[in-house]
Amino acid sequence: MEIRAPLTGTVLRVVVSPGGRVRAGEPVAVLESMKMEIAVESAADGVVTEVRRQPGDLVQAGDVLVVLDAAGPGGV
Amino acid sequence: MFSRVLVANRGEIARRVIRACRALGIETVAVYSDADADAPHVREADRAVRVGPPPAVQSYLNMEAILQAARQTGCDAIHPGYGFLSERAEFARRCEAAGLVFIGPPAGVIAAMGDKVRARRLMHQAGVPVVPGSLDGLPEDPAAAADAAEAVGYPLMIKAAGGGGGIGMVRVAGPADLPAALEVAARRARQAFGNAALYVERLLDRPRHVEVQLLGDRHGRLVHLYERDCSVQRRHQKIIEESPSPALDEATRDALTAAAVRAGTAVGYQSAGTVEFLLDRDGRFYFLEMNTRIQVEHPVTEMRTGVDLVQLQIRLAAGEPLPLAQEDIRPRGHALECRICAEDPVTLYPAPGTVTAYREPSGPHVRVDSGVEAGTAVTPYYDSLLAKVVVWADDRPAAIARMIQALQAYRIEGVATNIPLHLRVLAHPEFAAGRHHTEFLAELAAARPPV
Numbered sequence: 001m002e003i004r005a006p007l008t009g010t011v012l013r014v015v016v017s018p019g020g021r022v023r024a025g026e027p028v029a030v031l032e033s034m035k036m037e038i039a040v041e042s043a044a045d046g047v048v049t050e051v052r053r054q055p056g057d058l059v060q061a062g063d064v065l066v067v068l069d070a071a072g073p074g075g076v
Numbered sequence: 077m078f079s080r081v082l083v084a085n086r087g088e089i090a091r092r093v094i095r096a097c098r099a100l101g102i103e104t105v106a107v108y109s110d111a112d113a114d115a116p117h118v119r120e121a122d123r124a125v126r127v128g129p130p131p132a133v134q135s136y137l138n139m140e141a142i143l144q145a146a147r148q149t150g151c152d153a154i155h156p157g158y159g160f161l162s163e164r165a166e167f168a169r170r171c172e173a174a175g176l177v178f179i180g181p182p183a184g185v186i187a188a189m190g191d192k193v194r195a196r197r198l199m200h201q202a203g204v205p206v207v208p209g210s211l212d213g214l215p216e217d218p219a220a221a222a223d224a225a226e227a228v229g230y231p232l233m234i235k236a237a238g239g240g241g242g243i244g245m246v247r248v249a250g251p252a253d254l255p256a257a258l259e260v261a262a263r264r265a266r267q268a269f270g271n272a273a274l275y276v277e278r279l280l281d282r283p284r285h286v287e288v289q290l291l292g293d294r295h296g297r298l299v300h301l302y303e304r305d306c307s308v309q310r311r312h313q314k315i316i317e318e319s320p321s322p323a324l325d326e327a328t329r330d331a332l333t334a335a336a337v338r339a340g341t342a343v344g345y346q347s348a349g350t351v352e353f354l355l356d357r358d359g360r361f362y363f364l365e366m367n368t369r370i371q372v373e374h375p376v377t378e379m380r381t382g383v384d385l386v387q388l389q390i391r392l393a394a395g396e397p398l399p400l401a402q403e404d405i406r407p408r409g410h411a412l413e414c415r416i417c418a419e420d421p422v423t424l425y426p427a428p429g430t431v432t433a434y435r436e437p438s439g440p441h442v443r444v445d446s447g448v449e450a451g452t453a454v455t456p457y458y459d460s461l462l463a464k465v466v467v468w469a470d471d472r473p474a475a476i477a478r479m480i481q482a483l484q485a486y487r488i489e490g491v492a493t494n495i496p497l498h499l500r501v502l503a504h505p506e507f508a509a510g511r512h513h514t515e516f517l518a519e520l521a522a523a524r525p526p527v
Contacts, residue, residue, distance in 0.1 A: 006423065006425060007420070007423075007425045007426060007427065007428075007456075008428045008456050009426070009428075009456045010131075010456060010457075032456075033425070033426040033428065033456040034418065034426035034428065034456055034458065034459050034460040035458070035459045035460075036311075036425075036426050036460075038425060038426075058456070
């Protein structure tokens with residue numbers, strides 16, 4: 001599953017790396033837009049397969065930040 | 077008087093300063109980043125100089141580029157506006173070293189008030205009540221920090237010593253939350269101010285934010301221009317400001333304005349500045365911080381007193397004596413300001429975009445200070461303030477009614493704004509009754525909007 005930027009801004013931090021495990025509701029990255037920091041949370045449990053954007057990148061709303069291999073029903 | 081002033085800012089405040097200069101017969105030089113090449117402030121100044129790429133650190137915070145722009149255009153002074161370099165003592169010092177007048181207080185005053193721990197101590201010594209809390213910075217050692225926090229008492233607020241404006245503040249409910257909160261606060265403080273030092277204040281129960289406008293000249297004269305109530309806040313950022321404060325009786329107002337003058341006198345304040353206080357449920361007030369610059373909400377005071385604060389700030393910087401005595405300042409009626417921000421009304425996230433259609437409200441006693449027009453790109457690089465709508469009326473209910481009319485007539489397309497949120501607040505019975513506090517907006521936003 002793809003985790004996308006909810007708004008246009010700059011990537012401040014990416015807090016996961018490939019192979020890392022995340023749970024639904026945990027932050028994967030922090031964006032900055034108009035002097036505000038916005039944490040981007042994962043919508044599901046899973047394992048990070050790809051980090052597409054790096055700190056300093058300008059992203060548009062809807063751009064994919066991180067790709068997850070979501071865990072199957074019932075979780076891992 | 078100056079002959080040419082560089083305006084080291086962007087958006088509505090750059091245009092405001094350009095207008096003030098024009099009224100005083102002063103030429104203006106704008107600066108801009110690549111993101112603002114087509115911005116209104118660039119066109120309205122007599123000249124404009126590019127200072128760097130979009131990120132603020134490379135443009136509007138780039139001291140060298142801005143000083144260079146001032147030198148190459150033959151300016152004799154720099155107006156910093158608010159934000160950006162306005163409260164950087166080092167910038168004020170470098171202006172002076174370059175033979176340029178910094179339109180603001182002396183660098184030493186900026187430094188004293190910019191160190192929030194030092195400011196608290198100075199105010200305490202001057203007999204100005206401060207928010208209960210530590211008078212020293214928080215120790216770095218976690219156990220010692222926990223003891224210091226315990227002594228202040230929970231719930232409390234961790235704040236950055238290096239800067240204010242609500243940036244980097246973390247609320248702590250109890251001792252269990254302290255270690256994580258300290259870590260977050262220190263990181264934010266380092267990022268925002270380059271200084272991870274922290275201090276703690278006790279959290280007041282639903283206080284109001286009331287501040288006093290000061291004007292001081294370079295000859296030792298200092299007056300106040302009464303208060304502004306800025307209790308409608310979100311994430312510690314003001315969105316509605318008004319004067320007079322509906323929460324003050326005459327005796328409290330007299331004590332508050334006297335405390336502000338005492339605060340300004342204690343630091344030898346010069347220029348326009350604001351002393352911010354929190355007012356608790358029992359009418360006791362406490363020094364919060366001093367802003368050593370012109371503030372976003374200064375038009376509220378201008379509408380109510382008839383004093384042009386920006387023009388006077390420039391004249392005082394040029395060495396003119398204050399043309400007003402305290403008794404000459406006679407506020408009238410009620411003034412109200414709404415900050416119009418680019419913000420998604422559902423997610424409440426910042427919402428960059430391009431303004432496709434634009435029409436400002438008008439009418440008697442309606443003032444709009446804006447930084448945008450049709451075609452302006454609102455980028456993610458800077459804060460979300462698009463414009464300020466300010467109204468004046470004989471009394472508070474009439475001012476609220478006038479503001480509602482003005483906001484309903486304001487047409488901004490292409491960029492989402494917080495106008496719907498303002499209309500909800502203005503129509504809310506708590507706000508109408510003047511009983512709101514700094515937590516009011518968060519509580520309102522948490523409640524579901526009416527369908």
